[in-house]
Amino acid sequence: MGRWDPDKRIWNNSVFWQELRQETMDLIVQHLGDERKLDRACFEMAVKGEAGCDIVCDENLKQNLRELWMRKLRQHGSVLEALDYRAPGQPFYLRLFKELLAISGDVDRDFLLQGEVGYPVGVDLPLPRTPHVFEEQTSWKLENDPHMQEEIWRSNYQSVEAHKDFVRQHFEEECAEGLMEKLTVKEAKAKYGKRIAISSLAVLVEENHQGKRRVIHDATHGTRINNRIRCRDKASVFSLVGDISKAHRRFLHAPEERGLLSCRISEDDVYIYVNKVGTFGLACASYWWARIAGAGIRLMHEMLGPQMPVDLLIFADDLEAIASSAGGRRGITLSFLSLSCLGFPFKWAKQRGGLRVEWIGLFTDYTSYKIGLSPKRAEWMQSWVMKLASEGCTTPKVFEQGLGRLGFSALALLWEKLFLGPLYSWSAAIRNKKGTMRLPAMLRAILLFLGERFKEGGQLQEAPPLKRGTEEVDDLLFFTDARATESGAWIGGFLQSQEGKVLAWFSEEVKEDWADWLRLRKDPKRLIASLELLATLVAIKLWAPVGNREVRAKCWIRGKTDNLGNAYAISKWMSTKFPLTVLVMELSESLRLGHCYLALDWLRRDRNQLADDLSNMKFDSFNMEQRVRWVPQEQKWHVLTRFLQHAKEFHEEMRKRKMEPSPKESAKKRARTKGLGPW
Numbered sequence: 001m002g003r004w005d006p007d008k009r010i011w012n013n014s015v016f017w018q019e020l021r022q023e024t025m026d027l028i029v030q031h032l033g034d035e036r037k038l039d040r041a042c043f044e045m046a047v048k049g050e051a052g053c054d055i056v057c058d059e060n061l062k063q064n065l066r067e068l069w070m071r072k073l074r075q076h077g078s079v080l081e082a083l084d085y086r087a088p089g090q091p092f093y094l095r096l097f098k099e100l101l102a103i104s105g106d107v108d109r110d111f112l113l114q115g116e117v118g119y120p121v122g123v124d125l126p127l128p129r130t131p132h133v134f135e136e137q138t139s140w141k142l143e144n145d146p147h148m149q150e151e152i153w154r155s156n157y158q159s160v161e162a163h164k165d166f167v168r169q170h171f172e173e174e175c176a177e178g179l180m181e182k183l184t185v186k187e188a189k190a191k192y193g194k195r196i197a198i199s200s201l202a203v204l205v206e207e208n209h210q211g212k213r214r215v216i217h218d219a220t221h222g223t224r225i226n227n228r229i230r231c232r233d234k235a236s237v238f239s240l241v242g243d244i245s246k247a248h249r250r251f252l253h254a255p256e257e258r259g260l261l262s263c264r265i266s267e268d269d270v271y272i273y274v275n276k277v278g279t280f281g282l283a284c285a286s287y288w289w290a291r292i293a294g295a296g297i298r299l300m301h302e303m304l305g306p307q308m309p310v311d312l313l314i315f316a317d318d319l320e321a322i323a324s325s326a327g328g329r330r331g332i333t334l335s336f337l338s339l340s341c342l343g344f345p346f347k348w349a350k351q352r353g354g355l356r357v358e359w360i361g362l363f364t365d366y367t368s369y370k371i372g373l374s375p376k377r378a379e380w381m382q383s384w385v386m387k388l389a390s391e392g393c394t395t396p397k398v399f400e401q402g403l404g405r406l407g408f409s410a411l412a413l414l415w416e417k418l419f420l421g422p423l424y425s426w427s428a429a430i431r432n433k434k435g436t437m438r439l440p441a442m443l444r445a446i447l448l449f450l451g452e453r454f455k456e457g458g459q460l461q462e463a464p465p466l467k468r469g470t471e472e473v474d475d476l477l478f479f480t481d482a483r484a485t486e487s488g489a490w491i492g493g494f495l496q497s498q499e500g501k502v503l504a505w506f507s508e509e510v511k512e513d514w515a516d517w518l519r520l521r522k523d524p525k526r527l528i529a530s531l532e533l534l535a536t537l538v539a540i541k542l543w544a545p546v547g548n549r550e551v552r553a554k555c556w557i558r559g560k561t562d563n564l565g566n567a568y569a570i571s572k573w574m575s576t577k578f579p580l581t582v583l584v585m586e587l588s589e590s591l592r593l594g595h596c597y598l599a600l601d602w603l604r605r606d607r608n609q610l611a612d613d614l615s616n617m618k619f620d621s622f623n624m625e626q627r628v629r630w631v632p633q634e635q636k637w638h639v640l641t642r643f644l645q646h647a648k649e650f651h652e653e654m655r656k657r658k659m660e661p662s663p664k665e666s667a668k669k670r671a672r673t674k675g676l677g678p679w
Contacts, residue, residue, distance in 0.1 A: 002298070002301050002311060002312055006306075009301070009306070011301075011302065011305050012104050012105070014103075016103055017103075017104070017302065020068075020069065020072050020303065021303065021304070021305045023068060024065065024068065024069075024334075024338075027064060028055075028061070028065075028337075031060075031061050037055070038055070038333060039326065039329070041055045041056075042238065042329040042330070042332050042333050042353075043329075045351050045353065046238075046240055046351075046352060046354045047354070049349060049351050049352060050351060052351070053348040056333065056346075057340075057348060062341045065337070065338070066084060066093065066096060067084075069096060070084060073096075073099050073100070076103065078102075078103070080098075082095060083095045083099060084096065085116075086343065087115070087116035087252070088178060089179070089276055090251055090252050090343075091344070091345050092112075092250070092292070092342060092344070093342050093343050094112045094113055094115050094116055096342065097295070097299070097343075098110070098112040098113055100302075100303075101299055106298055106299070106302075108130055108132060108294070108295060109295065111128070112295065115251050115292070117252065117255070118252035118257075118276075119251060119252065119253055119254065119284075119288050120253070120254050120257065121257040121260060121282070121284055122229035122230060123229060123257060123260055124260075125257060126230065127229065127230060127231055127284060130291070133291070137230075137231060152196075152197045152222060152223045153198040154198055154221075154222040155267060156200050156264075156265075156266070157200055157201065157202040157203075159202050159203040159205075160202065160203055160265070162203070164265060166203070166213055167215055170215060171265070171273050174249075174273075175273070179246075179276060179277045180273050180277075181274050182271050182272075183271065183272060183273075183274060184270055184271055184272075185270070188259065188272055192258070192259025195256075195257075195259045195260060196260070196262055197219075197225055197259070197261075197262060198223070198262050198263060198264055198272060199223045199225065199261075199262070199263055199281075200218040200221065200222060200223075201215060201216065201265075202218060203216070204216055214280065217261070217263060217275070217279045217280060218281055219279070219281050219282045220281075225261075225283075229282075229284050231283065231284060237322055237324045237355075238322070238323055238324070238329055238353070238354070238355065239320055239321065239322045239355075239359075239366060240320070240332050240336070240351070240352075240353035241319070241321075241350075241351070241357055242320075242321075242336060242346050242347075242350065242351050243317060243346065243347045243350035244317040244319065245317075245345045246345070247317035248278045248279070248286065248289050249278050249279065250277065250289075250292075250345060251278050251288055251289070251292060252276060252277055253276065253277060253278065258274050258276055261274060261279055263275075293314050296339055296342065296344060297312050297314060299338075299342075300312060300339065303338055304331045304334060307327050308323075308330050308334065309323070309327070309328055310322065310323045310328050310331040310332055312335060315359075315360045316360075320357070321335050321336070322366075358374050363375075363460070368460075368462075370461055371461065371463055372409075372412045372413055372461050373409055373412070373413070373460070377459075378459030381406070381409060382451050382454035384402050384405075384676075385406075385447040385448075385450050385451045386447070386448070386451040388402070388439065388444075388447050389439075389444045389448045389451060392439050393436050393437060393439060394437060395436055396427070396430045396432075398676060399426075399437075400431070402676060403420070403424065403427050406450075409459075412461065412463075413459070414461060415453075415461065415589075415592045416450060416458065418581070418585060418588050419446050419585055421584075422442060422446060423443060426443055440649065441645075442643060442650035445643055445646055446643070449639065449642075475557060476495065476544065476557040476558070477495070477496045477557075477558050477560075478494065478557075478559050478560070479493055479496065479559070479560040479561075479603070479608060479610065480535035480538075480559065480561055480611055481493065481532070481561070481562060481608055481611035481612045481614065481615040482532045482535045482615050483531075483616055484523075484524035484531055485524065486523040487523075488510075489515075489518055490507070490508065490510065490616070490617060491508055491534055491535035491615060492507040492508070492611055492614025492615040493505065493536075493538065493539045493614060494506075494610060494611065494614065494622070495539070495543050502610075502623070503626065504542070505614060505622050506539075506628045506629070507614040507619070508629075510524075510531065510534065514632045515632075517530075517579045517644075528563070529577075530577075530579050530580045532563040533563075533583045533584065535615070536561060536587065537583055537590070538630050540557070540590050540591065540598070541590060541630070541635060542628055544557060544596050545594045545595070545596065546594065557591075557597065558598075558599045559598060559599070559601070560600075560601055561601075561602065561603060561608070562602065562604065562607075562608045562612075563602070578650075579644070582643045583640070586638060586639055586640040593638065
């Protein structure tokens with residue numbers, strides 16, 4: 001339900017839900033004594049953090065709400081016993097949770113009761129299929145290992161040695177909390193037989209979070225637990241952000257498979273630690289948490305109803321609640337309160353919100369409806385790309401790490417995404433190389449360009465509009481095509497009115513004195529995709545609005561091409577092929593500066609006959625007075641000239657590097673190299 005816009009959602013309006021929503025609100029207002037406190041609660045949680053969470057932390061209020069919900073369920077026919085039962089070792093009121101979902105008709109609810117004993121790990125007990133919620137997954141990255149040894153004992157990684165005291169204290173606390181159990185080897189064998197796997201541990205120090213340390217359970221290498229797990233399912237606005245404490249460790253695993261989730265602090269320890277709950281580093285942890293969290297989110301939408309519509313976004317353990325009305329802001333408070341009633345363990349100290357919010361590393365400004373990077377991250381990114389461009393050299397590891405952060409940033413930065421194609425190509429080519437590498441001139445030019453974009457404020461951008469349907473009127477509509485032979489290349493296209501009349505057209509030969517890349521692959525026929533995109537680019541240059549307009553209105557352009565690959569490249573805004581990638585960059589800058597968006601649709605070749613005629617220099621169907629001449633040497637290019645200067649040299653280097661044999665790994669253990677700092 002939450003994926004639909006509020007005006008298109010369909011809520012359950014049975015007598016039960018109407019009564020439950022109203023009586024829940026009445027109970028909360030009666031408990032607070034003043035309805036205005038509920039209206040202020042959302043803002044106080046955003047500004048004061050944990051100090052402003054007195055309503056959602058009120059245990060008496062939460063107990064009263066649970067009693068109300070149980071009473072209403074009994075009145076409407078629920079026969080499940082002990083609805084207030086909470087199984088030891090986990091925080092959720094699973095029976096109450098399940099019955100509320102049942103009365104709403106939710107299709108994925110019965111699995112919740114299994115959580116009182118424990119969910120399958122997926123090795124001895126296979127994971128289920130949930131066709132009503134997930135698509136079916138039929139292939140997996142990790143190969144299955146059917147010949148599992150009865151016992152597997154792995155040593156820890158070096159990082160554990162430096163943090164041994166922390167790990168020991170952390171495990172003792174988890175044992176006290178019921179998340180792990182501490183056993184001697186003899187006790188473990190008596191309990192689990194030979195189905196014991198001691199996986200390697202590692203300690204990850206998160207510099208971004210003041211040196212926070214996280215223990216990682218490696219269930220892949222050596223023990224190969226993850227290899228045998230087969231997850232069969234794929235998986236003015238105000239915002240409030242919350243964090244769920246230890247989300248992936250809040251559900252039990254089946255007792256008979258817990259021996260496979262063992263670990264130890266050191267090899268000479270007489271004790272091993274067995275995980276009873278979901279574990280960070282285990283393949284099925286995200287699967288079970290996704291189903292539990294998804295069920296909670298669906299239930300919240302049903303409980304709030306149409307009077308308090310909210311958008312609830314969850315990624316791992318981070319929840320963002322968004323609303324645009326007074327009722328919606330009440331809904332935000334009730335969402336956190338109700339989820340907490342059901343046992344979701346929020347870390348209230350991390351509560352935050354407002355009109356400008358950072359969530360999962362992305363920064364959203366709801367006052368201007370822009371999304372991107374926070375000022376701190378944008379400053380780091382601009383500093384890194386400019387330093388790399390000025391120094392001109394790097395190591396494969398540092399480059400790959402920085403590119404990973406650029407790739408993450410590109411989730412929100414639409415116009416920068418396509419400039420990463422050559423960076424990914426070079427990173428793949430040098431991945432197994434050793435030592436310091438010199439950056440190709442083209443990459444330095446791209447990095448300088450990205451640095452300039454960050455400097456001028458490009459770290460926040462308006463989100464792209466949803467693709468418009470074919471029945472809607474477009475500001476501009478054009479058709480293009482290209483033709484190539486062993487001896488030459490031609491492009492053509494025409495602009496069409498809303499009534500279907502040709503308004504203007506072009507037809508030109510692409511000559512080698514400007515496009516020397518035509519002979520890059522012996523003859524132009526091998527570059528037909530690039531020529532097709534050049535035709536699209538020329539249409540944009542000729543007919544799209546000129547950049548730097550004062551008006552903020554968006555121009556929507558629809559193009560038609562019979563090249564399916566180019567339609568895909570434009571929809572994804574990414575290509576690593578030359579010269580296609582450079583043409584896509586120029587196209588992107590032309591659209592950005594013109595405040596335009598392009599939908600490039602594929603058209604069957606027989607439906608694109610007029611454009612095909614233009615690429616064949618056939619003008620019988622066209623008015624010669626409507627012809628527009630295009631001269632590439634007179635065209636104003638934003639980035640094309642700059643990048644083409646280095647592109648041939650860059651792609652020749654890529655070809656040579658791919659042919660080089662990968663160096664053999666030395667038997668001697670290499671010293672750990674320092675990666676990038678926090679951002």
